[in-house]
Amino acid sequence: MNRILATRLSRLAQYSFLGLLFAFIATPMLVIVVFSFDANRFPTIPWGGFSLEWHRAILADSMIRDAFVNSMLVGGGTAVLSTLLGFAAAYLDFRYRFRLKLGFVLLVAVPPAVPATILGMAMLAFLSRIGLFGRLETIMACHVAIATSFSMAIIRLRLNDLSRDLEPAAWNLGASPAAALFHVVIPFCRPALIASFFLSAAVSFDEFLIAWFVGGVHETLPVRILNLLQGQVNPKINAIGAVVLVVSVALVLLAQRFTGVRAGRRNPAP
Amino acid sequence: MTAASVTTRASALRRWSWLQGPRMTGSPAVLPSVLGLPVLLWQAVFFAAPLVFLVVVTFWQVKAFRLEPAFVLDNWSRILFSATFQRALVHTFAVAGTTTLLAVALAFPAAYTIAFRLSPRRRDLAVAFLVVPVFSSYMLRIYAWQIVLSPEGMINALLGLTGIGPLPLLGGAFSLQIGLLTLTLPIAVLILVFAMAGIDRTLVEAAENLGCRRARVIMHVVAPSVRPAIALAATTSFLLAFGDYISPLFMTGSKPPTLSILIVDTVKSGSQWPRASVIGVAMLVMLALVLGIGQWLSSGRATRREGAR
Numbered sequence: 001m002n003r004i005l006a007t008r009l010s011r012l013a014q015y016s017f018l019g020l021l022f023a024f025i026a027t028p029m030l031v032i033v034v035f036s037f038d039a040n041r042f043p044t045i046p047w048g049g050f051s052l053e054w055h056r057a058i059l060a061d062s063m064i065r066d067a068f069v070n071s072m073l074v075g076g077g078t079a080v081l082s083t084l085l086g087f088a089a090a091y092l093d094f095r096y097r098f099r100l101k102l103g104f105v106l107l108v109a110v111p112p113a114v115p116a117t118i119l120g121m122a123m124l125a126f127l128s129r130i131g132l133f134g135r136l137e138t139i140m141a142c143h144v145a146i147a148t149s150f151s152m153a154i155i156r157l158r159l160n161d162l163s164r165d166l167e168p169a170a171w172n173l174g175a176s177p178a179a180a181l182f183h184v185v186i187p188f189c190r191p192a193l194i195a196s197f198f199l200s201a202a203v204s205f206d207e208f209l210i211a212w213f214v215g216g217v218h219e220t221l222p223v224r225i226l227n228l229l230q231g232q233v234n235p236k237i238n239a240i241g242a243v244v245l246v247v248s249v250a251l252v253l254l255a256q257r258f259t260g261v262r263a264g265r266r267n268p269a270p
Numbered sequence: 271m272t273a274a275s276v277t278t279r280a281s282a283l284r285r286w287s288w289l290q291g292p293r294m295t296g297s298p299a300v301l302p303s304v305l306g307l308p309v310l311l312w313q314a315v316f317f318a319a320p321l322v323f324l325v326v327v328t329f330w331q332v333k334a335f336r337l338e339p340a341f342v343l344d345n346w347s348r349i350l351f352s353a354t355f356q357r358a359l360v361h362t363f364a365v366a367g368t369t370t371l372l373a374v375a376l377a378f379p380a381a382y383t384i385a386f387r388l389s390p391r392r393r394d395l396a397v398a399f400l401v402v403p404v405f406s407s408y409m410l411r412i413y414a415w416q417i418v419l420s421p422e423g424m425i426n427a428l429l430g431l432t433g434i435g436p437l438p439l440l441g442g443a444f445s446l447q448i449g450l451l452t453l454t455l456p457i458a459v460l461i462l463v464f465a466m467a468g469i470d471r472t473l474v475e476a477a478e479n480l481g482c483r484r485a486r487v488i489m490h491v492v493a494p495s496v497r498p499a500i501a502l503a504a505t506t507s508f509l510l511a512f513g514d515y516i517s518p519l520f521m522t523g524s525k526p527p528t529l530s531i532l533i534v535d536t537v538k539s540g541s542q543w544p545r546a547s548v549i550g551v552a553m554l555v556m557l558a559l560v561l562g563i564g565q566w567l568s569s570g571r572a573t574r575r576e577g578a579r
Binding site: 046209 | 316318319380396456
């Protein structure tokens with residue numbers, strides 16, 4: 001009897017702990033969204049009443065509109081390019097053996113592990129010397145260098161499930177390597193390619209240090225927020241924050257929708 | 271014939287197929303080069319070259335606010351022997367170390383509950399929930415904590431109703447750890463969940479059938495099987511906390527400065543690129559050392575165990 005009680009209490013403690021942890025992770029996101037509709041200038045309790053004033057204010061702010069457009073351009077470009085490069089890297093790793101392969105894979109995989117402060121400073125120092133400072137394309141190029149790592153990981157995971165015999169079968173039937181790539185491998189990878197597209201868009205949409213360093217006068221949305229945050233308390237921040245949050249959460253959820261990654265194997269291979 | 275031997279034969283065929291002449295269009299190296307070169311070039315120009323240049327710049331000089339090529343060790347000696355750098359280094363190590371311990375200690379029980387107590391459906395939902403913050407709006411979430419913890423913020427407003435005076439929640443070690451855990455905890459939990467979900471359940475059942483209590487199962491079955499994942503979660507948390515810029519900036523107002531804050535300040539004040547680069551390179555070397563030690567600890571112990579058997 002005592003033991004059952006102990007088990008129940010232990011379960012209760014475990015679930016409560018997990019609940020608290022999830023609350024800790026969810027709280028800041030909820031605070032941003034909820035208080036973007038607050039009429040008060042400073043977000044606190046008690047709630048100052050429902051208002052769309054700050055959402056209207058950001059629509060009227062041309063700097064925020066420009067930043068939003070910049071973020072969209074950079075994010076879209078990053079999504080396309082890093083998916084292409086990530087696919088190429090994942091496929092090479094999957095299909096071929098070559099010298100210095102580990103070095104090649106690391107060159108693609110490592111960038112997100114380098115602290116963005118250091119990477120941003122290094123990119124600024126180097127790229128300004130070759131005349132690429134302060135352009136939207138430069139922000140995009142730097143974001144691609146980071147996001148390709150995630151694209152490669154997602155696509156490589158999908159390629160693990162591609163039967164190694166499928167391509168040789170296509171070759172035996174007379175397909176060239178390129179034809180097999182386009183008619184066998186790419187269709188098979190489509191969900192992962194879509195997931196990689198959304199995830200790299202999210203990575204770019206969320207990145208601010210590198211964009212801040214190399215962007216010059218071109219501000220992306222997170223950079224605009226960073227600059228607003230360093231000034232006075234500004235109730236617009238909650239409203240932009242809510243927009244950014246909704247966009248980036250939507251991108252990540254879309255990416256997840258297309259990856260089959262699950263914790264633990266549901267259908268063990270026979 | 272097994273699948274493996276087909277693959278080996280196919281790859282052997284492919285390797286020698288250039289001898290057979292016109293069966294294929296172009297040489298077999300064309301496709302991999304077409305795929306590989308753009309990736310190689312892109313990562314070389316926008317990732318590797320900047321880092322190499324960072325090392326080069328540490329030996330350059332700034333004269334009249336202009337960066338000039340040189341070979342001086344002055345930047346290194348000035349930074350490494352400066353009290354500001356040394357204080358920031360110790361502080362950053364202490365902060366990142368604390369975050370690492372907290373993140374693993376909090377993530378382990380949470381991951382255990384997710385992996386062993388939740389139904390597969392709920393587990394997928396939990397994983398989906400945890401992946402979102404890894405890729406979205408870190409800076410905004412820190413800003414949210416700032417307004418929650420500030421003297422006029424939500425927690426103090428609620429405390430005020432109960433008569434407890436405003437607590438200085440913001441601007442110290444407490445708020446800094448809140449910020450850094452916001453960054454590290456979701457990833458640490460995810461790494462451990464994936465490792466624990468991969469544990470062979472029959473091992474756990476065997477231990478239970480032999481009369482092990484939960485605590486012993488966790489100590490002797492779960493923890494040893496996820497040791498590499500614990501090392502990975504710890505090193506990832508350390509890496510993120512060590513290099514973070516936003517939490518120290520907004521949660522403590524950069525006082526005392528961490529190394530990342532020091533880098534940005536050094537760049538801003540008088541364009542001291544070489545000195546900022548020294549700090550950056552030093553940080554990278556230290557991170558590489560920490561990652562190496564983490565790897566060695568997790569794999570070294572595992573092999574020693576294998577050997578003991």
